[in-house]
Amino acid sequence: MTKQLASNPFSKRYEIIGHSQLTEAVWQLVLAYDQKAEPGQFVKLYLDEADLLLPRPISVCRQEEGKLTLVYAVRGEGTRRLARRKPGQALRVSQPLGKGYKIDYLQKGQTALLIGGGLGIPPLLHLAETLAAREIGLTTVLGFRADTFLLEEFQKTGAEVNFIIEPPFSFAEHFDSLSSAAASSKRGTDFAAVLREMSAEKEALRGQVTDLLASRQWEVDACFACGPKAMLQKVTAQLAEMGKPVQVSLEERMGCGYGACVGCVCQVLDPTGRAIRRKVCVDGPVFWGSEVIWDA
Amino acid sequence: MLEVQIAGVNWKNPVTVASGTFSAREAVRWYDPGCLGALTAKGVAIEAWEGNPTPRIAETWGGMLNAVGLQNPGVDSFIEQELPFLESFETPVIVNLAGHSIEEYVAVASRLNETAVAMLELNISCPNIKEGGIGFGSDPDMAARVTEAVRQATQKPLIVKLTPNVGDIAAIARAVENAGADAISMINTLLGMRIDVHNVKPVLANWTGGLSGPAIKPVAVRMVWQVRQAVSLPIIGMGGIMSGEDAVEFLMAGANAVAVGTAGLLDPAAPVRILKEIEQFMELRHYKSVEEIRQAGRMMGGRVERHG
Numbered sequence: 001m002t003k004q005l006a007s008n009p010f011s012k013r014y015e016i017i018g019h020s021q022l023t024e025a026v027w028q029l030v031l032a033y034d035q036k037a038e039p040g041q042f043v044k045l046y047l048d049e050a051d052l053l054l055p056r057p058i059s060v061c062r063q064e065e066g067k068l069t070l071v072y073a074v075r076g077e078g079t080r081r082l083a084r085r086k087p088g089q090a091l092r093v094s095q096p097l098g099k100g101y102k103i104d105y106l107q108k109g110q111t112a113l114l115i116g117g118g119l120g121i122p123p124l125l126h127l128a129e130t131l132a133a134r135e136i137g138l139t140t141v142l143g144f145r146a147d148t149f150l151l152e153e154f155q156k157t158g159a160e161v162n163f164i165i166e167p168p169f170s171f172a173e174h175f176d177s178l179s180s181a182a183a184s185s186k187r188g189t190d191f192a193a194v195l196r197e198m199s200a201e202k203e204a205l206r207g208q209v210t211d212l213l214a215s216r217q218w219e220v221d222a223c224f225a226c227g228p229k230a231m232l233q234k235v236t237a238q239l240a241e242m243g244k245p246v247q248v249s250l251e252e253r254m255g256c257g258y259g260a261c262v263g264c265v266c267q268v269l270d271p272t273g274r275a276i277r278r279k280v281c282v283d284g285p286v287f288w289g290s291e292v293i294w295d296a
Numbered sequence: 297m298l299e300v301q302i303a304g305v306n307w308k309n310p311v312t313v314a315s316g317t318f319s320a321r322e323a324v325r326w327y328d329p330g331c332l333g334a335l336t337a338k339g340v341a342i343e344a345w346e347g348n349p350t351p352r353i354a355e356t357w358g359g360m361l362n363a364v365g366l367q368n369p370g371v372d373s374f375i376e377q378e379l380p381f382l383e384s385f386e387t388p389v390i391v392n393l394a395g396h397s398i399e400e401y402v403a404v405a406s407r408l409n410e411t412a413v414a415m416l417e418l419n420i421s422c423p424n425i426k427e428g429g430i431g432f433g434s435d436p437d438m439a440a441r442v443t444e445a446v447r448q449a450t451q452k453p454l455i456v457k458l459t460p461n462v463g464d465i466a467a468i469a470r471a472v473e474n475a476g477a478d479a480i481s482m483i484n485t486l487l488g489m490r491i492d493v494h495n496v497k498p499v500l501a502n503w504t505g506g507l508s509g510p511a512i513k514p515v516a517v518r519m520v521w522q523v524r525q526a527v528s529l530p531i532i533g534m535g536g537i538m539s540g541e542d543a544v545e546f547l548m549a550g551a552n553a554v555a556v557g558t559a560g561l562l563d564p565a566a567p568v569r570i571l572k573e574i575e576q577f578m579e580l581r582h583y584k585s586v587e588e589i590r591q592a593g594r595m596m597g598g599r600v601e602r603h604g
Contacts (some may be wrong), residue, residue, distance in 0.1 A: 010326055010564050046562075051357045051560060053509060076429075253351040255360065256561035262338075262364050263353035275345065277367060278355040282322070296349070 008256070011046060011055075017067070019083075023147035025063060025073045027083050028061075033068035039127035040042025040226075040249055040286045043070070044257045045082060046092035050060040050079050055094065057254050059123035059226070059279070062153070068093075069270070071150065072120035084221075096286050097257055101127055101224050103134070103248050110221040111137035114159070115235050117209045117227025118145055122228055124248060125153055126208070132157040139220060143209025143227070164205050164212040210234045217242065225249070236289030244291040252280040267296035297578065300333065300570075300586050301551055302530045303453035303478035305388050305414050307553060308335030309365065310586050311543070311571045312423060314534050314557025315339055315392035315417060315457070316364065320382050326564045330385035332571065333553060337374070337382060339345025339394035339419050342403040346371035348499040354490045359536070360558060361488050363502035366394045371407045388414035397471075398445045405449040416452050418443065418477075421459030421484035433459035433484075436471035447476035455532065458482040458523075460512075465519045466526035473527045480523060480530035481555065483516045507556040510536040517549050521598075524550025538566075540573025548584060548593030 018030035037043065037060040044055035054077050062069035074083050085091055106112065114132055116124045121142050128138055138159035142151075145166050154161045205212075209227065213235060223246035225235045232248040239246045255261035259282035266284065268291045270276045275293055278284060298309035312334040319338075326507050347367025356362040368374065376392075382389045391413050395401035405416060420432035420442055423513035432438045434500025443456055456472040458465060460483040470478055490499040498504075516535025523531060533551030536558065537543050543554045581588050 010325070050510070052355060053358065053558075054353075054355045054360060109358065156522065253353045255353040255362065256317075256564070258325075258564060260317055260319040260564070261353070261362065261561050262316075262367050263350075265347070265350060265352070265360060265367070 002283075008095060011044070011092050014068075016085055016087050016089050016266050019085060019087055021083075022071065022149040025075075026147075026149050027074065027126070027174065028073055028083070028149075029070045029072070029085075029091075031068045031091065032066060033093065034066065035095050037068065037096035037126070038100035039103065039130045040123060040284065041096040042100050042123075042257075043068070043093040043096055044164045045070075046094075047078060047081055047090055049081065052081070054078075054255065055092075055257065056082065057257055059096070059249070059285075060096065060126050061150075062126055068143070071119075071125075073178065085187050094257065098281055099283065101286050102250075103127070103131060103291050104221075105134075106131070106134065106136050106253035107220055108135040109137070110220070111139065113218050113220040113223045113244075114138065115142075115209060115213060115223065115225040115227070116140070117143045117231040120227030120231070121150060122251065124224065125150055127224055128157045128159055132159070139218065140219075141209060141212050143212065143231070144145045162212060164207050164209060166208060167206050196223075210238060212274075213238055218244075220244070222249070231296070232289065232292075233260055233294040236292070236294075238289065247286050248289045248292065249285045250280050250287060251285065252294065254281055257281045260278055267293040297585050298333075298575065302334075302532065302553055303415065303455070305453055306331070307388060309333040309566055309571055309574075310547070312336050312390065312532065312553065313560060313567050314347050314555040314556045315390075315419065316366075317557040317560050318364075318401050320378075321386070323564055327568045328385070330387050332387060332458075332567055333384055334388040334390055334414070336390040336417060336555065337378065337392060338368060338369050338370050339366045339392040340374045340404060340408075341366065341394040341396075342407070344368065344373065345394070349380055351499060352505075354499040354505065356507060356509070357511060358489065359507055359511035360561075361490060361500060361505035361507055362485070363500045363505035366504065368394065370496075371404045375407070375411055383412065385601055388452065390415040390417050392417040392419050392457070393446070394419050398442050401442055402445050402449045402550050405446045409450040409452060413452065415479075416450060416479055417455040417457050418445070418446055419457050419484070421457050435470065436464050436467045440471040440475040443472045443475035451566075452567070453478045455479040455481050457484055458519075459484045460515055460519055460535075461487050461572050467520050469523040469527045469529075472483060473529050475525040477529060479530040479532065479552075480527065481534065482523065483512070483519055483535045484556055485514065508536070510538055510542075512536045513542060517545050517571050520546055521549040537570060540570055540575075540577045543570055543574050544577055545590060547589045548596065550590070550593060552586075552590070 060065035061071040142163040226249040252264035264280040265277040327412040348365030488507035510591040513536030520533040530552040533546035534555035
């Protein structure tokens with residue numbers, strides 16, 4: 001009598017095929033996953049524990065055939081428990097959610113600038129790999145709090161990778177630990193040489209991503225950003241001064257993640273210039289920076 | 297075997313969704329909402345309400361807090377843009393009414409009286425509204441006055457949704473029954489709070505919010521049981537229902553139907569799953585109708601409890 005359930009359940013259990021620590025707080029989770037996520041979309045992870053009912057929304061970092069990679073930071077009890085899950089175990093994950101970055105309008109040979117701060121960087125990798133496959137030229141501007149992560153993956157897309165690290169970690173200190181990591185790496189890449197190539201002046205690369213963004217003119221056809229709200233607000237303003245619109249990915253505490261509870265709203269300007277509320281989970285998380293009302 | 301009748305309206309089964317947790321536009325991606333006994337829309341006011349600033353959501357042990365603040369587009373926009381879609385599912389539509397004052401409740405009820413909506417649910421209980429909302433539901437006289445006023449504004453079956461944030465829920469129930477309610481739905485959320493100890497501030501922008509989910513079920517079941525002793529109105533019971541057995545608990549406590557809220561936020565198809573589990577329970581325990589389950593609950597005996 002009662003069925004009429006659609007064939008695509010909201011969530012399913014998937015096998016963890018890889019789970020490793022990238023830095024002190026940052027982890028990389030790889031799942032055997034059968035759905036297609038667009039760049040900028042997120043999934044919800046269920047811990048399925050009675051005291052922590054709400055699933056965690058995490059942006060998709062990479063998507064390969066049959067695999068999904070998520071990179072997240074351990075911040076609270078939920079992510080702490082998530083970090084303890086092991087390969088071989090099953091984890092319940094939702095279908096891909098949200099509206100991702102608009103990229104279909106870009107033509108082969110055009111160029112894109114990807115600006116990321118901290119945990120805003122992982123979803124930009126999916127975007128970079130997707131754009132690279134469409135032969136869009138890539139430049140990244142990435143800001144890290146402390147240790148870097150995913151730089152080599154960005155490098156592999158062929159992007160011009162620019163990055164900066166917040167003080168008090170001096171680049172020189174960091175450079176040495178990266179070099180020794182490269183030396184002991186089995187990949188055979190002289191990471192140190194790559195870094196030397198990427199950075200003109202070692203000592204200049206301390207600061208915030210907005211400092212790096214302000215440091216030169218970027219001749220690109222499209223801009224995409226992801227990171228903390230304050231960063232996105234500043235980046236939007238900086239790029240507006242350069243006459244460049246930017247797509248930003250917003251974050252908000254979510255309830256359901258699919259548009260029912262109206263918990264995760266942001267304020268944007270509608271086409272007539274009126275302030276309206278939008279749900280970050282279904283209307284976003286990607287919006288044009290110029291339409292976001294930042295001080296809402 | 298699952299049919300019930302609530303205040304003269306036939307429901308094909310006893311399961312509806314809790315107001316504020318359901319969006320038909322999203323739900324259709326996973327199931328046919330028409331297979332539920334009724335569909336309950338989010339609270340609607342006479343004019344658009346912005347709702348509270350974010351963060352509006354916080355997790356708690358076995359539940360969640362919400363301080364959405366009844367963001368809604370206003371009744372005119374609702375009637376024009378959302379109601380037709382809801383009515384396309386051929387199952388009774390219940391519209392939840394929100395207001396800051398008796399006049400506002402009457403205005404929105406009058407406006408909806410002109411539509412073909414099957415039932416109205418008077419939301420006097422949401423704890424997120426600073427003006428009026430919590431006042432009405434917490435006091436038997438205020439609850440009676442607003443029920444009476446809305447009663448006069450509409451002939452539609454009128455459900456009054458009770459807040460649990462009171463000392464004597466049965467008194468509120470009696471008051472709204474006497475004032476002309478056709479049914480009672482209960483419970484709304486429990487008032488709660490969380491503090492972020494690292495940043496030393498409340499987690500919710502609104503400071504307090506409504507607690508929902510499995511954590512509140514024992515309170516909800518107890519209150520349904522108490523109200524059932526006090527009134528003869530049909531009761532739509534809700535509060536942390538996550539499974540068919542949870543729903544049966546409410547029916548045995550004296551509810552005539554149930555609503556699924558938070559479970560549907562975790563899994564959009566939860567209302568349908570729970571409906572299926574109720575059916576499975578009935579097969580397992582040989583109940584041929586919802587009324588038989590309620591009858592079994594009556595046979596529990598028990599008496600009206602008296603607390604000092």
